[in-house]
Amino acid sequence: MLRVGYPAALVPEVLRELPEGIELIPVSDKMDHDAEIDVWITDPYPTRAQRTWPHLRGVRLVLSMMAGTEWIPGTVGPHVTICSAHGAHNVTTAEWTLAAILTLLKQFPLFLDIQRSANWRRRNEASIAYAAISGDKRTHHPPVMLEDLTGKTVLIVGHGAIGKEIERMLAPFYVDVLRVARRARKSPEAHPVSALESLLPQADVVVLILPFTQETRWLIDRPQLALLRQGALLVNAARGPIVNTDALVEALQAGRIRAALDVTDPEPLPEDHPLWRCPNLLITPHIGASSPHFARNALRVAGAELRRYMNGEPLHNVVQAAI
Amino acid sequence: MLRVGYPAALVPEVLRELPEGIELIPVSDKMDHDAEIDVWITDPYPTRAQRTWPHLRGVRLVLSMMAGTEWIPGTVGPHVTICSAHGAHNVTTAEWTLAAILTLLKQFPLFLDIQRSANWRRRNEASIAYAAISGDKRTHHPPVMLEDLTGKTVLIVGHGAIGKEIERMLAPFYVDVLRVARRARKSPEAHPVSALESLLPQADVVVLILPFTQETRWLIDRPQLALLRQGALLVNAARGPIVNTDALVEALQAGRIRAALDVTDPEPLPEDHPLWRCPNLLITPHIGASSPHFARNALRVAGAELRRYMNGEPLHNVVQAAI
Numbered sequence: 001m002l003r004v005g006y007p008a009a010l011v012p013e014v015l016r017e018l019p020e021g022i023e024l025i026p027v028s029d030k031m032d033h034d035a036e037i038d039v040w041i042t043d044p045y046p047t048r049a050q051r052t053w054p055h056l057r058g059v060r061l062v063l064s065m066m067a068g069t070e071w072i073p074g075t076v077g078p079h080v081t082i083c084s085a086h087g088a089h090n091v092t093t094a095e096w097t098l099a100a101i102l103t104l105l106k107q108f109p110l111f112l113d114i115q116r117s118a119n120w121r122r123r124n125e126a127s128i129a130y131a132a133i134s135g136d137k138r139t140h141h142p143p144v145m146l147e148d149l150t151g152k153t154v155l156i157v158g159h160g161a162i163g164k165e166i167e168r169m170l171a172p173f174y175v176d177v178l179r180v181a182r183r184a185r186k187s188p189e190a191h192p193v194s195a196l197e198s199l200l201p202q203a204d205v206v207v208l209i210l211p212f213t214q215e216t217r218w219l220i221d222r223p224q225l226a227l228l229r230q231g232a233l234l235v236n237a238a239r240g241p242i243v244n245t246d247a248l249v250e251a252l253q254a255g256r257i258r259a260a261l262d263v264t265d266p267e268p269l270p271e272d273h274p275l276w277r278c279p280n281l282l283i284t285p286h287i288g289a290s291s292p293h294f295a296r297n298a299l300r301v302a303g304a305e306l307r308r309y310m311n312g313e314p315l316h317n318v319v320q321a322a323i
Numbered sequence: 324m325l326r327v328g329y330p331a332a333l334v335p336e337v338l339r340e341l342p343e344g345i346e347l348i349p350v351s352d353k354m355d356h357d358a359e360i361d362v363w364i365t366d367p368y369p370t371r372a373q374r375t376w377p378h379l380r381g382v383r384l385v386l387s388m389m390a391g392t393e394w395i396p397g398t399v400g401p402h403v404t405i406c407s408a409h410g411a412h413n414v415t416t417a418e419w420t421l422a423a424i425l426t427l428l429k430q431f432p433l434f435l436d437i438q439r440s441a442n443w444r445r446r447n448e449a450s451i452a453y454a455a456i457s458g459d460k461r462t463h464h465p466p467v468m469l470e471d472l473t474g475k476t477v478l479i480v481g482h483g484a485i486g487k488e489i490e491r492m493l494a495p496f497y498v499d500v501l502r503v504a505r506r507a508r509k510s511p512e513a514h515p516v517s518a519l520e521s522l523l524p525q526a527d528v529v530v531l532i533l534p535f536t537q538e539t540r541w542l543i544d545r546p547q548l549a550l551l552r553q554g555a556l557l558v559n560a561a562r563g564p565i566v567n568t569d570a571l572v573e574a575l576q577a578g579r580i581r582a583a584l585d586v587t588d589p590e591p592l593p594e595d596h597p598l599w600r601c602p603n604l605l606i607t608p609h610i611g612a613s614s615p616h617f618a619r620n621a622l623r624v625a626g627a628e629l630r631r632y633m634n635g636e637p638l639h640n641v642v643q644a645a646i
Binding site for chain 2: 007009010011044045091092095096098099102103105106108109111112114115118119120121123126130134136138139140141142143144145146147148149150168169171172173267268269270271272273276277281282283284285287288290291292293294295
């Protein structure tokens with residue numbers, strides 16, 4: 001019988017998502033013995049999963065609970081097949097992205113500061129902030145405090161499953177969507193990464209939702225940030241090192257752009273890091289995929305992959321084939 | 324020639340939205356003379372418009388720049404026709420509503436506090452906050468920090484132009500929408516106000532987007548709040564007095580519900596008001612309709628109404644017909 005190791009801390013009810021006819025073995029970094037297993041469903045916390053790995057014997061297949069798997073090959077080596085939780089957290093991550101875009105365009109961080117100070121009349125600060133970041137020098141009446149998402153141009157860098165979900169949620173706002181994908185495509189048109197620099201100046205909002213690889217490290221660096229419009233909003237829902245953090249800090253401190261980051265480099269961000277105190281910025285501490293349904297959704301995807309594995313069918317979400 | 328008074332402070336370019344063949348007369352509360360006009364386009368700030376009114380002579384038609392017109396009849400009396408800016412700010416107000424819902428479900432107010440304290444590890448507070456407000460007592464792994472909008476039930480109270488726009492923006496989240504309208508309707512089904520109390524217990528999110536009248540004053544009072552689910556989110560994008568503020572403060576302080584308010588009662592909210600310091604609450608100071616396109620959008624609607632008036636056609640947005 002196939003032995004499947006799973007994080008001991010999971011709520012038991014989510015194990016119902018896994019197929020019948022397997023032996024379920026709880027594993028954790030607190031084990032005082034080694035476990036012989038064939039398939040390893042990894043803990044969603046990489047550090048905890050990495051501490052669990054030395055206790056495991058016989059693993060041939062790793063099923064990640066996360067979409068991002070960049071830490072796994074270095075931990076388990078090349079003789080193990082690795083599958084991502086492709087699709088499991090699409091909706092949740094896309095929702096975080098929409099929430100982040102709207103929160104920044106509506107200046108909610110400033111309004112929360114005003115709320116904390118209990119001073120309704122401070123709302124005028126919102127029009128000063130709008131004028132500063134937008135570069136709009138006209139004297140509006142009434143003063144402009146918020147921006148519309150409707151009608152803006154959104155560049156989605158990475159047009160995989162989550163990128164497509166983000167585009168679906170943007171549809172009611174009649175945005176112009178530009179797409180960059182690893183492979184250029186027609187209908188809908190997706191541009192190759194080589195076109196990135198020609199697209200950046202057209203975007204009001206840039207969403208990063210692509211895998212982190214050696215090719216995508218610092219994809220957004222000083223030259224790319226310099227191409228952004230005054231006040232453009234950079235949203236990183238992917239991985240921190242896709243952006244050069246020092247360059248981002250400079251652009252934010254200069255009042256050139258806005259940003260929303262669910263991921264940073266380094267991570268966790270140390271207390272003395274200047275990024276924490278940059279203006280026009282929302283940081284959430286890598287929680288964009290969090291949901292009451294996270295584990296269920298992840299195990300549903302892992303369970304489907306496990307059924308294919310047991311039936312000898314091709315796996316769908318392989319990110320590393322065992323050599 | 325028809326004499327049209329408009330707020331002197333408007334950016335001149337937006338006057339292009341008004342028809343040819345009229346005499347444009349700037350008016351304001353700072354005028355040292357009276358102005359003889361036929362049509363008055365009111366300042367978007369009611370207090371400023373009310374101070375302008377004593378300077379005006381001959382007004383037969385008032386065109387509001389706002390959707391809400393509740394202050395106008397008491398100021399101009401019954402012998403003047405009043406039209407709202409129906410439709411002008413639908414998209415902007417609906418966007419505020421979506422932004423407010425997502426911001427609360429994603430706990431961005433807490434994450435902004437964490438960001439200000441520059442302490443990544445405080446993210447665990449989000450799972451404690453989720454457990455407290457949701458009433459979900461299970462031990463999740465990983466801990467739950469955010470909720471999905473997808474799959475929730477949203478009750479829209481007021482199914483006019485803005486309510487319909489909110490429903491359109493909710494569509495990608497596959498929410499179950501319940502509707503309450505002044506007049507019950509089929510397809511899509513809208514329930515009468517008398518059904519409100521049977522619908523409130525079904526909703527995860529309740530959006531108030533109905534006109535303020537004597538009938539809708541305190542529509543949401545203690546009994547209605549008591550019917551809401553633990554952790555339900557009440558969004559007021561309409562007018563403050565539709566909710567009994569004291570009852571709302573009690574429900575928030577008890578940790579029973581969440582709320583997002585663009586409007587309050589009283590307004591402006593005084594510095595010592597307990598609402599400012601309630602938990603699970605976002606307050607924005609009546610800015611939900613703010614947009615760089617606010618004046619253009621308002622004058623586009625006023626201009627269309629003015630064309631109909633000049634052509635002797637029926638007006639579309641009459642909220643008071645002159646007696």
